[in-house]
Amino acid sequence: MGYRQHLVRSILAINEQGGVALSGGERVLLEPVLAGRSEERLREICRRHGLERWTTDLAGALRDPGVQVYFDAQVTTARVKAITQAIEAGKHVYTEKPVAETLEEAVELARLARRAGVRTGVVQDKLFLPGLLKLRRLVDGGFFGRILSVRGEFGYWVFEGDWQAAQRPSWNYRAEDGGGIALDMFCHWSYVLSTIFGRVEAVTARVATHVPERVDESGRAYRATADDAAYGIFELEGGVVAQINSSWCVRVNRDELVEFQVDGTEGSAVAGLRGCRVQHRAMTPKPVWNPDLPVTHSFRDDWREVPDNEEFDNGFKVQWEMFVRAVVEGTPYPHDLLAGARGVQLAECGLRSSAQGRRVELPEIVL
Template structure:
């Protein structure tokens, strides 16, 4: 078999998401499966090198997964011509500088989002990659969630009729850290360290909305810090400067309307931490990360407002499960495989480049402007 070795510099994988999704469930999983087979008979063999600032953490991670190569010296890693891909899942405030260095070193780029803390920097990365002639990809993992795949399938099959609205309820309780260990890194709650729910999550919502409904043309958003006092990983109290909830509304070319509640200060009473509800004249669907249920026009009950008697309708009983009709792999691994194949051969498409990443930052920046100015913000088409 004709093997193609791809050396992958993985920077920032000592964090929760980097370890679980990008290293263990993607790169290590691909390695343990014997590589990635291509349609032309070749096989991609991944050879990662782990990069981190904390020697103890990165060395322990390498030992845990049987990875021989690791370093705390990014410059040294970038200088190796045998490693052609640079991956970044560091904290947001470090991403622009190190991705730019990797582009300068001639590496292909695959990185988490947001790609930068400002639209200007995100566009600069896209321009640098284009000028350098390197390939680039930005993680868009939620496109490959089974629930979102099923929603897209229903849309393409005409299930909804004329669309009316899309509603998202997303989030969970992020513990303050005083009596219970925190379940998200403390830097997420400090704007000065690149934190903030809008910058974190709105790049996700940009590509999900674009995938389902088309480009977002305007946004109205309210956000605030509901819990201003939190405790960090060492148990030290600090003032939270980044919003922990955002309430957004979005408009498109079509009259369909979207409203998203995104919150780290909510206790879910629903099947999954994220639920998208798409309503149309002929039917509705509710999708989580994996499951999706539908109710058609013909099976819609007729509720009657009467607070004096118990509700006679079991609303959940009128919804039917959408079948999988497929085997779903890990969303991060799917996109890793697409990007690795794209690096080897242009015939393997990967449309989510750094310009797409910049569009996510654009929506986050427009939403923050809406918060600051308390008004709708139009979103122009973004080009290089």
């Protein structure tokens, strides 16, 4: 993720287009300093892309007055320490999520950043998917009338690693290493739901570890201690009910790896990564339940595609441009560490709901 989406498709792509465009017409180029544990890998990445600056000494890089922004794409367990160091060094912080393993840690990071007066940003890439941008356009345009419910399906089968290599790293399935699909995906659903539909006020969830044993990158079997599926009911402000299933143990029988269906009094929509289909109230067919006769009507044909109406750039790149612009121009950035803390809060409350078998309310976070 850090290499492909953030370095290659965002930072280097921004420089190739001439930099980040500022509101006054100027442009800002980015000079990356790669930090990591392996000298060999860092040298190879720099050689491949014509970069010059790399280091295995993160603390030393943070002391460099020429470095203005710290970006974190490490495993979750290493994130809090590094972000704390960056904030204490006076650096602006942009980070992948989840920002921390616990709500307490996430809130403390947000407080620390506020006291230090630095800009912070958390990657919220799902908001910039073409399908969800179209969905938000429908919400903003009043297409749905009063929104009643949201239903989401996310996931795919992640191979166990024995007869086929897994598509995800093994730490994702070890709780002691910060793994678990609830911590990962509930952070996404937090900002998707709150930004497009309304703040999450309560959650009822059930998590599971459906595949108890997997095989790691070295071919060694290990016990999966983290949840690989999470089923959640989210109560939103205004009475909207959202149900989202997240699973790495499901085989895909849908058009895209993630799909959301939104139903309202005036119309409905189904949005995926790129596409979005709608059905208006006046065009809704009249289904009749009759299990004794085969269904001959094609319900999918009653839906219409929402047009693009614009060119959609890479969502990770768009967010980098937004954050750099906020840093240079000194303007607020909406998706900050407080927003990241709300994601951790939803994951934490979801796990508590599953463990205790009850509905859990989410209080407002006060810094």
